[in-house]
Amino acid sequence: MNTVNGGSAEKMTVDQKLELLRTKMKERGMDAYMVPTADFHESEYVGDHFKCRQFLTGFTGSAGIAVVTMKEACLWVDGRYFVQAAAELKGSCVKMMKMGQEGVPSVQEYLEENVPEGGCLGFDGRVVNALTGIDLEKRLKEKNARILCSDDLINEIWEDRPALSMEPAWALHEKYAGKTAEEKLKELRAEMKKEHTDMYVLTSLDDIAWLLNIRGNDIAYNPVVLSYVIVTEDKLYLFVNEEVLHGEAYPYMDNYHNIDMLKYLEDLGTEILPYDDIYKMATDITGHKILMEKQHINYALYNILKDKNELVDKMNPTSDAKAVKNKVEIENEKKAHIKDGVAVTRFIYWLKHHIGKERLTEMSVQDKLEEFRKEQEGYIEPSFATISAYGANAAMCHYSATKESDTVLEDHGFYLVDSGGQYYEGTTDITRTIALGELTEEEKEHFTLVLISMLRLKEVKFLYGCRGLSLDYVAREPFWSRGLNFDHGTGHGVGYLLNVHERPNGIRFRMVPERHDNGVLEAGMITSDEPGLYIEGSHGIRTENLILCVKDEKNQYGQFMKFEFLTFVPVDKDAVVKELMTERDIALFNAYHKEVFEKISPYMDDQEKEWLRKATAPI
Numbered sequence: 116m117n118t119v120n121g122g123s124a125e126k127m128t129v130d131q132k133l134e135l136l137r138t139k140m141k142e143r144g145m146d147a148y149m150v151p152t153a154d155f156h157e158s159e160y161v162g163d164h165f166k167c168r169q170f171l172t173g174f175t176g177s178a179g180i181a182v183v184t185m186k187e188a189c190l191w192v193d194g195r196y197f198v199q200a201a202a203e204l205k206g207s208c209v210k211m212m213k214m215g216q217e218g219v220p221s222v223q224e225y226l227e228e229n230v231p232e233g234g235c236l237g238f239d240g241r242v243v244n245a246l247t248g249i250d251l252e253k254r255l256k257e258k259n260a261r262i263l264c265s266d267d268l269i270n271e272i273w274e275d276r277p278a279l280s281m282e283p284a285w286a287l288h289e290k291y292a293g294k295t296a297e298e299k300l301k302e303l304r305a306e307m308k309k310e311h312t313d314m315y316v317l318t319s320l321d322d323i324a325w326l327l328n329i330r331g332n333d334i335a336y337n338p339v340v341l342s343y344v345i346v347t348e349d350k351l352y353l354f355v356n357e358e359v360l361h362g363e364a365y366p367y368m369d370n371y372h373n374i375d376m377l378k379y380l381e382d383l384g385t386e387i388l389p390y391d392d393i394y395k396m397a398t399d400i401t402g403h404k405i406l407m408e409k410q411h412i413n414y415a416l417y418n419i420l421k422d423k424n425e426l427v428d429k430m431n432p433t434s435d436a437k438a439v440k441n442k443v444e445i446e447n448e449k450k451a452h453i454k455d456g457v458a459v460t461r462f463i464y465w466l467k468h469h470i471g472k473e474r475l476t477e478m479s480v481q482d483k484l485e486e487f488r489k490e491q492e493g494y495i496e497p498s499f500a501t502i503s504a505y506g507a508n509a510a511m512c513h514y515s516a517t518k519e520s521d522t523v524l525e526d527h528g529f530y531l532v533d534s535g536g537q538y539y540e541g542t543t544d545i546t547r548t549i550a551l552g553e554l555t556e557e558e559k560e561h562f563t564l565v566l567i568s569m570l571r572l573k574e575v576k577f578l579y580g581c582r583g584l585s586l587d588y589v590a591r592e593p594f595w596s597r598g599l600n601f602d603h604g605t606g607h608g609v610g611y612l613l614n615v616h617e618r619p620n621g622i623r624f625r626m627v628p629e630r631h632d633n634g635v636l637e638a639g640m641i642t643s644d645e646p647g648l649y650i651e652g653s654h655g656i657r658t659e660n661l662i663l664c665v666k667d668e669k670n671q672y673g674q675f676m677k678f679e680f681l682t683f684v685p686v687d688k689d690a691v692v693k694e695l696m697t698e699r700d701i702a703l704f705n706a707y708h709k710e711v712f713e714k715i716s717p718y719m720d721d722q723e724k725e726w727l728r729k730a731t732a733p734i
Contacts, residue, residue, distance in 0.1 A: 129173045129207040132272060133188050136171065139268045140183070145237035146260075147230050148268060149222070150181040153242040154334075156320045156341075157411045159616055160499075162334050163277040165242070167269040170276075174203045176513060177500075180222050181209070184229055191222050194602030195512040198651060215625075223247075227254040240264030240415030248414030264414060279390075282332035284340045284359045286374040287612065289328075291539050293443025296328045296383055299436070303346060306432040312406040315346040316397075316420065319411045321614045322433040327383065329376075330612060331359060336499045337614050338537060343393040351385045354393040400424060406432075410631065430631050434618050437610065439639040444611045445663065447540035448641065448681060452661070454494070455536050455543040456683040456711070457718040458487040462532075463549060463685065463730075464723050470551045471526035477503040477516035480524065481532070488536050498535035498542050498615045505530045509548070509655030512603055512647070526552035529562070529654050529690070541611050544643055545682050546659035550689040561648045562656050562690040564593045568646035569658045570703040572605065572622070572678075576667060579674040582633045583622035583642070590646050591624065599648060606642045607632065609661055620664075636676060640664045644678075658686060683711045685730045693734050705733040 127135070140148050154165040160177055168174070168181050172188070176196040182189050191212040192200045200211050213219050220228065230236050236255060240248065243264070252262060270276060289295055303326065307315050317323055320339035324330055331340035343354040360376040380387060388396070397416055401423040409417065409428045420426060440448065462484045469475060481503035488494050504514045505522045509531035516522070524530055530551050535544035548562060572590040583606060588595075590605045606622030609615055619634030620642050626633055636642070645659030660682035667675040685708060693701065708731035716724050 129171070129209060132171055133183060133208070135272045136183055136268060137185060139271055140185070140237060143237065143263060143266060143268075144235050145263060146234040147182055147184045147226060147236050149226070149236065149238040149243070150183070150269060151238075151242055152178050152180065153244075154341075155241045155413055156318050156343075157244050157413065158320055158334060158337070158339075159614065160334055160337055162280045162341075164279050167239075167242070167273070170273055171269060172204065172209050173207060174200050174209075175515070176200065176203075182222060182225060189225065198511045199514065223250055223254055226251060227258075230255055230258065230260045232258050232260070234258070234260045235263055236260065237263045237266060237268065239267040239269075240418065241267075241413045243414045245409040245412050245414050245417035248417070249409065264418075279356070280333040280341060281356045281359050282340075283361070284329050284331040284355075284376055286376060286379050287328045287330050287539075288374075290443070291447060291612070292328045293441040293447075296326065299326050299328075299433075300346070300351065300383070302436065303432060304348060307346070307348075307406055310406055310427055310429065312404045312427050313348055314400070314403045314424075315344075315406045316412060316416070317344040317346065317407075317431060317433065318413065318416065319408075319431060319434070321610060321617070322411075322431050322437065324613060325437040325610075326433050327353070327380070327385075333359075336497055336537070338495070338612060339614075341390060343390070345393075345396070349384075351383060352388060352396070353380060353385050354388050354390050354396075356390045357387060360387070394419060430619065434631070435634070437613075438608055438617060438620055438634070439637050440611055440641060440663075441639070444541065445639065448542075448611065448663075451493070451536075451538040451540035452543055452681045452683065453714055453718075454491040454538060454540075455488070455545065456715050458491055458536070459484070459534075459545055459547065459684045460711075460715050460727065461719070461723060462487045463547065463687075464726050466530070466549060466551075467726075470524060475524045476521045477505055477508070477524070478518075478521045480530070481516065481534075484532065484534060491536075491538070493539040495537040495539065495612075498537045498544060502531065502533035502546075504532075504655065505551075506654060507652050509657075510649045510651045510653065511655070512649060512657075514655075524551060528552070528554065529558060529656060531655055531657060533657060533659065535615055537612055539612065542609055542613060542615055543682070544609055544615050544659065544661060545684060546645055546647075546657040547684060548656045548658060548687065548690070550687050554690055557650075558654055558656075559690050559692045560695065561650070561654070562687075563692045563695045564597070564599070565646050565648055565656045565658050566686055566691065566704065567593050567696060567700050569644050569660065570700060570707070572644050572646070573660065573662050573680060574678075574703055576675055576677050577636075578672065579635075579666075579676050581636055581676070583620065583636065584624065584626060584633050586636075587622050587624040590622070590644075594646070594648065601647045601649065603647070604632075605646055606644050606662075609641045609643060611641075636664050638664055638666050638676065641681065642678075680707065680710070683714045685711050685727065688730065688732075688734060691734060701734060708733070 533546040604623035608617035621632030647657030662678035
């Protein structure tokens with residue numbers, strides 16, 4: 116039993132945990148220990164078993180890297196979490212490092228500076244990707260320092276650590292997936308041949324789920340299965356806890372999902388092996404030319420494979436293929452967004468009619484929105500943790516209401532809700548900022564700028580070959596021209612009944628090459644369009660729709676592309692300053708609201724429909 120001063124590990128303070136970690140580090144001769152936010156698969160969000168950084172520091176955000184030396188403990192967070200991290204680290208000795216800010220070193224630069232000559236950096240090699248590990252190797256080599264990556268020290272001090280998730284897996288029928296796993300495997304093997312490789316090692320969970328047309332529940336909101344895959348010219352190996360292949364995951368809406376998972380996988384030619392056996396098999400793999408992605412394979416597995424094989428580092432071909440939705444997926448996504456639009460529109464109507472009449476809090480209204488989604492046929496679960504934020508709380512981009520922070524909504528100011536759903540027909544993601552009553556002139560101005568930005572980005576027309584980097588200025592110009600900005604990307608790719616954040620499409624002006632989210636915008640890609648504005652201590656505003664990339668005209672200059680809205684929910688006219696909008700902005704807004712009414716009103720009752728008619732009437 117790991118204790119400090121007689122208390123259990125779960126009840127230790129952050130400073131006590133750091134003290135115990137340093138004891139373990141000293142035993143192994145480590146000068147620094149790194150704890151990222153990651154699982155064995157480089158997932159963006161992780162299951163409870165993998166929340167080591169949260170356990171150690173107390174910071175609950177979805178991204179961040181902790182580094183502990185004998186002298187100090189630091190936590191790197193990006194702009195989404197500056198306010199949240201400051202609040203959650205208060206009272207501990209953990210120092211916040213604001214990523215990307217002037218004078219703040221990167222994690223790698225910090226380690227290069229603070230690991231002493233001949234020293235040692237430790238981390239669990241299974242939760243650090245190969246690209247990062249290789250970079251750290253090079254940096255520390257100049258100081259004759261070494262890396263020790265075989266020890267999970269957090270596991271040694273985390274007494275009541277949750278077990279690995281083993282939720283039931285299930286097969287996604289072709290009527291939803293639009294393509295069989297056999298077809299996907301055939302296309303993958305063709306890509307392997309093109310790269311002159313005879314083996315493909317795949318560890319990213321959403322890619323595995325897409326490739327095999329399977330889904331699960333091992334990470335909250337991301338319907339994936341903890342697993343690894345190795346594909347050869349004629350064999351398919353799936354490393355998974357076999358018990359997840361038995362039983363039902365959800366109350367199914369039809370018989371298409373009642374498939375014997377073992378038989379389904381065996382019919383694909385799959386050899387099923389225990390989850391951890393990937394490392395045993397890797398030690399026996401020799402003389403192969405292996406396709407893999409250093410950014411999305413863990414450092415431990417990479418180190419086993421690198422010496423006896425030739426490794427071809429390329430972005431997973433499954434990621435490119437997955438991002439371009441097929442015709443069936445697109446049609447299903449449109450259906451999912453109508454269902455979701457009905458739920459969110461009904462929620463806005465309900466909120467507008469109940470604010471000021473009863474006690475409403477961030478958590479209670481969040482629960483009410485979930486009730487409306489659950490009424491929709493084919494709804495499974497949220498696609499991410501809902502951001503339900505009133506007033507100044509919305510200035511924290513990724514605020515999450517807790518019992519301690521749960522704020523009462525009042526009949527003035529803004530309420531922001533960023534939420535989404537997983538449906539059999541696809542994944543949704545939408546943000547609406549709702550006026551609950553009287554607003555300041557600044558609030559109205561900021562709301563209108565965000566609306567203008569969202570509309571203009573959707574309406575952009577561009578030549579094929581453009582990337583999100585080319586388009587981001589369209590969204591930011593209304594802000595930059597006034598000396599304003601928002602410190603997050605303008606858009607991210609969205610999966611199909613998979614991760615709400617998906618490569619390689621994205622819209623942002625500040626590129627991070629290893630993110631691989633600046634791909635060419637292809638027809639069939641789904642991207643978010645979500646500008647915002649955040650005034651600390653006052654208010655936060657974001658308006659988000661999902662947009663589908665489609666082909667437009669083709670002429671002597673080439674193939675032109677454009678976007679179509681997938682999301683149809685009214686934007687609050689009560690907060691709009693018409694005078695700030697151009698005639699084109701007004702026309703775009705009115706056209707969007709006309710479409711919202713046409714698509715959503717058939718599902719409303721008489722009172723809701725009359726309200727929606729007014730809410731979407733031209734300005």
